[in-house]
Amino acid sequence: MPSRLTPEDQQKVDQYLKLPQHQVERKPFRPWRLLWMTLAVVIVLGILSRLLSRLVL
Template identity: 90%
Template sequence: MPSRLTPEDQQKVDQYLNLPQHQVERQPFRPWRLLWIVLAIVVALGILSRLLSRLVL
């Protein structure tokens, strides 16, 4: 798809995107790590829920 920007505007966009603050190295996405974090949070909240229910009853 061709750009709808004028060449001058496209040049400004390219200069903006090439600034050092936009060139940050990102770590690779780790889905297994995310799964373990979510699982740990769910288990922790479940344990907290059971502890609170024993205190109330």
Template identity: 85%
Template structure:
């Protein structure tokens, strides 16, 4: 897909994106870690809700 920008504007965009603050090293995405964290939170909230229901009843 051709760019809609003029060559001068495209050069400005490229310079902006190549600035150091836009070059962030990211760790690889770990879906299993995310799944484990979600499961831990769901189980913890479930246990908390059971504890609170026993205290109220």
């Protein structure tokens, strides 16, 4: 796909992206970890909800 930027603008973008603050190494995405954390939060909130309902009723 051809760039819609002028060569000067593309050069500015390339220089910006080469700055050290944009070169951060990221850990790999772990979907299973996200799933387990979400499940844990839902379970804890469900238990908390049941405990609060017993206190109110």
